[in-house]
Amino acid sequence: xxxxxEYVVKAxxxxxxxxxxxxIDGEKTVIFELRxxxxxxxxxIGKQGxxxxxxxxxxxxxxxxAGVRAMLEIVE
Amino acid sequence: xxxxxKLLTTVQQIVGTLAKLILHExxxxxxxxxxxTLKVEVESKESALLIGKEGKVLESLQYITQRIAQRNIPxxxxxxxxxxxxxxxxxxxxxxxxxxxxIAERVSxxxxxxxxxxxxxxxxxIVHMALKDEAKLVTESEDTIKGRQVRIKLKEGGQSSSGNxxxx
Numbered sequence: 402x403x404x405x406x407e408y409v410v411k412a413x414x415x416x417x418x419x420x421x422x423x424x425i426d427g428e429k430t431v432i433f434e435l436r437x438x439x440x441x442x443x444x445x446i447g448k449q450g451x452x453x454x455x456x457x458x459x460x461x462x463x464x465x466x467a468g469v470r471a472m473l474e475i476v477e
Numbered sequence: 478x479x480x481x482x483k484l485l486t487t488v489q490q491i492v493g494t495l496a497k498l499i500l501h502e503x504x505x506x507x508x509x510x511x512x513x514t515l516k517v518e519v520e521s522k523e524s525a526l527l528i529g530k531e532g533k534v535l536e537s538l539q540y541i542t543q544r545i546a547q548r549n550i551p552x553x554x555x556x557x558x559x560x561x562x563x564x565x566x567x568x569x570x571x572x573x574x575x576x577x578x579x580i581a582e583r584v585s586x587x588x589x590x591x592x593x594x595x596x597x598x599x600x601x602x603i604v605h606m607a608l609k610d611e612a613k614l615v616t617e618s619e620d621t622i623k624g625r626q627v628r629i630k631l632k633e634g635g636q637s638s639s640g641n642x643x644x645x
Contacts, residue, residue, distance in 0.1 A: 408494060409495070409545070451540065454537075455540045456537075459499055461534075462526055463498070466499065466501065
């Protein structure tokens with residue numbers, strides 16, 4: 402799941418080298434914290450939040466396959 | 478390699494990588510151009526998961542693929558990407574146009590307009606396309622609390638269809 406987030410976000414931003422994803426494992430839920438260049442945040446969120454919503458939906462499918470729940474937060 | 482072939486390879490790689498990272502399994506990805514639209518056929522053992530409830534995962538996969546691919550093609554050039562998984566869109570298209578035609582017949586007979594269930598833009602387009610040649614009817618998308626819904630109704634100047642505002 403971490404790899405998935407990194408791949409998508411790096412492919413969408415202007416500064417892929419500044420993308421980092423931290424994984425925090427909970428009992429049933431895995432939280433991913435995403436950090437990137439300030440100027441790239443808009444690209445990750447997208448118009449009306451459509452991009453981040455899509456990334457979260459796909460992450461949900463990956464989590465379902467892994468049998469967990471996953472959350473993705475952008476850290477500013 | 479010409480531009481189109483390059484784009485096919487790029488899109489195949491993007492969808493293949495996404496599917497692999499989500500499912501941890503290889504999926505079959507076949508991209509091809511149909512006129513100006515790049516259609517991608519995906520087959521996988523985990524097709525249901527990749528389609529998702531009401532096609533939501535499929536829509537997201539298509540959107541993200543479009544966004545990533547757009548960054549790989551020259552400025553100003555736009556390519557429309559349509560992804561289908563295990564024939565889901567084809568089936569859905571047939572279902573929705575059949576339903577739209579059934580409702581259209583009811584509306585023609587009764588004069589009462591009908592508001593369809595909320596649908597995404599791609600599905601609403603199927604309704605509009607299915608009924609575009611109906612001389613007596615019009616289809617309109619409306620914003621409601623539940624989302625965007627298509628109303629099928631008689632054309633203005635046709636039979637009166639007042640008092641038909643139904644919440645559902």
